[in-house]
Amino acid sequence: MKSTLIQRDDVRILAVADIRGEISIFNRLAKEYNADMIIHTGNFGFLDSASIDRIHESYLRHIVEFSPLLPENLILEISKLSKVTGRSVEHLSNEHENLKKLLRNHSISELEDFIQGKKKLDIPVYTIYGMCEDSLVINKFRYGVYKVPNLYIVDDSSIFTVEMKNQVLLFAGIGGSLSYHKLFHQGSTIDLKDIIGDGDEFSDLRGHESLIPVSGDPGNIWVTILQLGKLIYTLIDYSQQNPEIYNKAIKIFITHQSPTREPLLEHLAIFFKMDYTISNSLHFKYTSSYNELSINPTFEAFKAKFNDCRTKFATIWKNVQPKFEKLLYGLNDPMMITCVELALEVFDKIPISTKSSDVIIPLQLSKTGDSDTSSMNLQSKQRELNAIIRQLNDLYYISFQNTWHYNLCDLGYGSLLLYFDDGHLSMQCKAKGFDFTYRGQSEQQVHETKVSDDFDIVARPVDLTEGASDNDDGGGPYIIRKQRSASSLIFHIIFFLPNNVLFKPIGYILFIVTYPIKLVMYLLFYRVSLRDQQSPVAVESASTTSSSSPSIKSLTSSSTSSSSSPTPDDVIEFEVDKGDDGIKSPTEAAPITRHLPSGSSSTTPRGGHGTPSSSLSSKRPKKKLVFPRLLFNFDISNPPNMPKKTLVLDLDETLIHSLSRYNSSILTKNKGVTVEVRLNNSGLATLYHIYKRPHVEEFLGIVRHWFNLVCFTASIKEYADPVINYLEGEVILKDKADNKATIASSVVSDTVFSQRFYRDSCIFIEGRGYVKDLSFLTGRDHIKSPSFGPSLSQTPSPSPSSSPKVVPSIPSTLSPPSLILSPMDSGRSRSRSRSRCRTGSRARNSKTTDLSKIIIVDNSPISYSYHRDNGIMIEGWINDPDDFELMTLLPLLNGLRFTSDVRAILGLKNGQSAFK
CATH class of the missing domain: 3.40.50.1000 (HAD superfamily/HAD-like)
Incomplete structure (x- = not known):
């Protein structure tokens, strides 16, 4: 936990995403925006010269496709090694010409120049690792083998603070993608000798006993339950050692994926009272700035996604628990057991809303471990998560309104500048946005000009002469037509000519002939229905108990308190609103009062179906009305001699x-x-x-x-x-x-x-x-x-x-x-x-x-x-x-x-x- 001291009351923070190995651009951006520090999220470019040989070709193609360091002709040549068909993607690499040979004399990241000291960072850069990174390179930074001055990696083991005269900024977060089916999969096995090299001993590394290797494969990094537990452990440990700093700090949570899309990450942000989240977008053209209140219709809708998240997580945990616990306890590592136990305990407290018949799967380990791990387990219990859990519903409500989320666009499209001064954190957003120049061009220019790179589409010339209409005035879009072959023409005559010439005309004729008959029958039935409805029927008392699938009901406006006499001329019609939201209670609305003619009365159906006692009218579809908010009038008077x-x-x-x-x-x-x-x-x-x-x-x-x-x-x-x-x-x-x-x-x-x-x-x-x-x-x-x-x-x-x-x-x-x-x-x-x-x-x-x-x-x-x-x-x-x-x-x-x-x-x- 490193702290940076700034002897000023104001600070300018530049937030960018996806530099993809072009690390030297940080220095240019720092001068352009006069920034004091930079926060980076997304793919950073944790790659070295040996990464090309370690990374699988499928991951390497994705890195190359978006790399800003490779020339366009090389990327085009690499693209020719793949053939996209209607069913699959075929890779045409062979031993003579393949992707790794084409990249042999090219660099996909400038990181080695900064590690060797050839280049340096002018201002502090706080970054997480993205998804397309080399896990071995990240582990070398984690264990201290690689070091770059002014580069601080925010992960599950490290949080950083920036101390100003009157305020503190705290950066916490975790990198990699989050996928539920990979939460309990560590990824490729890495030999620690590959991390530290042959000349050093693992025991010589500082703090090695508290570190956990990053999960994933070379070229594909993801988040595991072990790392989430380690992040929880790190935040609780820091908050206990520095309570005053943690309380007054402006806390920023940095992730690769947006926490609002991944409820597990947002639950951690809520749990530890983060003020802001900064994440990488899905290659959007603009930076998004919002809170949950602005994108959710209700607070219950906001909590619903956490309920689904916990259910999905618990289902996976139930399936993998026996095998995972066997592997976990087989390692006999107290720190790993403590981290997993902490993560399960925190995620177990995600608010849920279930039916009485649903089974709530507990998220916990089946045993507490042996004597070697008992002290660590006791230490985790003493951290007392109950203090937060008791107010978790309040924390969710506070975060629903106050936690602000920034989802950054790629660096090529824009950036975000946060300026802290006089207690306020202001925002300036810059985005290149969409290119609409094609809409103002003539049609000839549209087909002669290459489509903008913003749309990632390869422009191809189209022959517009074939099949063009003679009376085309050029006002509408071009339509390319092809002349049909003889076999195609015969096929259309055999299969489509009878339908157009015979079947459709017969259908139209039958409809025209039978329509008057249907109209006469409807008028006759409607008159009989009106006569049946006007016949006197005794008014029955309405039952306030709704059936399992109520439709239309009628009841008199008499009070259940028997203080007011019923009025037979007023009828209240209602129904239950059948919402598809299983969490919210049924939506209620005011009753609809219908005034009946003098001498008539309402009919209360038996069974709660609300149709008149007529066999003809019962066949007609029932109307959908609204369930009443108040089914009876309260007698607001208090009984005598009864104390309030x-x-x-x-x-x-x-x-x-x-x-x-x-x-x-x-x-x-x-x-x-x-x-x-x-x-x-x-x-x-x-x-x-x-x-x-x-x-x-x-x-x-x-x-x-x-x-x-x-x-x-x-x-x-x-x-x-x-x-x-x-x-x-x-x-x-x-x-x-x-x-x-x-x-x-x-x-x-x-x-x-x-x-x-x-x-x-x-x-x-x-x-x-x-x-x-x-x-x-x-x-x-x-x-x-x-x-x-x-x-x-x-x-x-x-x-x-x-x-x-x-x-x-x-x-x-x-x-x-x-x-x-x-x-x-x-x-x-x-x-x-x-x-x-x-x-x-x-x-x-x-x-x-x-x-x-x-x-x-x-x-x-x-x-x-x-x-x-x-x-x-x-x-x-x-x-x-x-x-x-x-x-x-x-x-x-x-x-x-x-x-x-x-x-x-x-x-x-x-x-x-x-x-x-």
């Missing part, structure tokens, strides 16, 4: 979403409101744009009559109070407008929330974030973790420059405790010592509430981790205008207000915890 339970509601991403800048894409219907936040210890004011979650007024307007509402947010008071005041005002105005403010035997106050709790009432846990302690409502002493649990610290007070909006704390892998206390254990323990552990807490209420009467709704399970049996997880809301999560909670909350202990119902979900 307490409902604790989160604020941000549960009831509202706020931004420090205006975002027109949040909601077109609701433009939100601007709230000014002014900190007590600062004269600066910040404007926040508040956006209400869909149906938040209806939700609060109902549950305020059912429960004693409490708002508990991890934001600071100066920010939360204006937002809550605005939200309460909207609810009260809507209640008055709907004439619901007066309820029998109920007095409605001008406030929605009876109590408010803020960040100073939360417990701040290092490595997890803010946890909401419901003991404020129970009157008990506040929870304090025991000595062997997670360390607690005082809630940090916001600095004047910090945003008052709470940012979820990213768990740290830096100094994990030896044992992490389970949230369920800490929430249920009765024998632990309790004491106050925060400052600025308000006094206990004189009237306390039992935990059996408290419900908390939050979008983060970490917030109620001390009281999991009281929590209801709701999906966080950002910008979905069709969100309906709040209204779907009403049936559950309606039932919970009549239970004696809410934990008896809500605690059932803990049996299927996703990260147990």
Whole structure:
């Protein structure tokens, strides 16, 4: 782990891809862009003079085809050695003329000139190795046999930092292609004598015991589970030794393939809280810059690819596990066993979504190894990945919005310049792009001019005279026609003439003759169907239980609470939306109300098929309508003499979403409101744009009559109070407008929330974030973790420059405790010592509430981790205008207000915890 020191506050970083052996171009680019350092991804050109003899001809052809160092006439001559037919590619090499003989006096990489000192790099270059490299050359760099000043290879064993005056840049990553069927295949066996040479001893190499040879074949490098585990080991080890640097560093993850296309790589970027990823593209003409929120419709769609990735990985692991473990333990290498165990443990925690019948294949070794490896295994366990795993869902959500991805085009088409100054990392992108000059040329010029090299097409002259039309005006594209032979003409007459002359005319005649008959029959059946539908039929009560494949249903708008009488003139038609997404719940929409004529009634079918009781009409195709969001009207009045339970509601991403800048894409219907936040210890004011979650007024307007509402947010008071005041005002105005403010035997106050709790009432846990302690409502002493649990610290007070909006704390892998206390254990323990552990807490209420009467709704399970049996997880809301999560909670909350202990119902979900 080498560190570079720059005595400035700004730095210019040039990012390029695929130099393919033309290493001297780095010096020219450094002068052109005035760069301080260069990040390279893709094929670097780790080749020497002996690589041509080692690399297989199929790999060598690919390297030669894109090499910028070889003359064009040589590449053309090499291309003649292959013949492409309709079925295969034939290589015409022989002992007298073959590819390797043609390359004998040519160099495919300048690397040897830099190794020998003939050339040098002017600025530091941080690179990974690509896919088309020589594995032996990479291993020589890895073991220190080859060295080039200012060249730093970022791999599974090495990460690098650049220290400036007030900031640190951290470069981590891994090279090679990622293919699932090669994850457990090391590749060609390399003799260590070939790496170090005959004159040296392997034991003399520095750090040889912790190094693992790169996997792959000469000319084809790939990633293995062993290298991924080594990368995890290296990052955790560095974060433990340098916790402050790792926390404040701007972390850049460099890979050959794009992490957004390979979920295993992106999972590592999320796991270790990378801020940026830089990868090589598939020879694109432009550099791509994006985050996952910009390319995924929903957060669930983003997580779906990780679910598929883990399933594919687990299936392969199940098949290769016995043989792989036999080979692994046969090597008796503690470092290799530890790396594999770490990789399996990290990938096992990829979020999954399965049906109850699906079997989740565990990713773990069947045994822990012998006594020689026990210390290494114990060391890996002590690194406590649980601190990250507990907040993995939050990490995914943070990365979904904040991690930025750069997918670079080839160096021949463009580059990316990152400029860090005054705390900001700006971007300048340059791309050559597509060549559209051919569209402005005349047709004669198009056929005389060679096609641009950007399209990788070999232009060929086309004879346009044969078969040209006499009345062709030159306005359209040329069509080349060939005269048919006599045999072809006879064939067309025999097979196609009867069809065109006989069969098609007969079909047209039959259609014309029978069409009036079909029209008359349809009108007759339609009249009979209308008469049957208008016959009086008794109205049946609608069943809210949907069938396995429901179509059209009808039910009256009567309330299940029997408080309102049914109205037979209004009928609600609906159906279940049959989405093909197995992860998301069925999409819900508003019911469609149809007004029936006076004296008529709706017909509720038996079996849930929704067709009228007519044999003729039942044969017609059923209409597709929409499943209703609310099948009954809630009786919002509370029964007399029944005490209200307490409902604790989160604020941000549960009831509202706020931004420090205006975002027109949040909601077109609701433009939100601007709230000014002014900190007590600062004269600066910040404007926040508040956006209400869909149906938040209806939700609060109902549950305020059912429960004693409490708002508990991890934001600071100066920010939360204006937002809550605005939200309460909207609810009260809507209640008055709907004439619901007066309820029998109920007095409605001008406030929605009876109590408010803020960040100073939360417990701040290092490595997890803010946890909401419901003991404020129970009157008990506040929870304090025991000595062997997670360390607690005082809630940090916001600095004047910090945003008052709470940012979820990213768990740290830096100094994990030896044992992490389970949230369920800490929430249920009765024998632990309790004491106050925060400052600025308000006094206990004189009237306390039992935990059996408290419900908390939050979008983060970490917030109620001390009281999991009281929590209801709701999906966080950002910008979905069709969100309906709040209204779907009403049936559950309606039932919970009549239970004696809410934990008896809500605690059932803990049996299927996703990260147990």
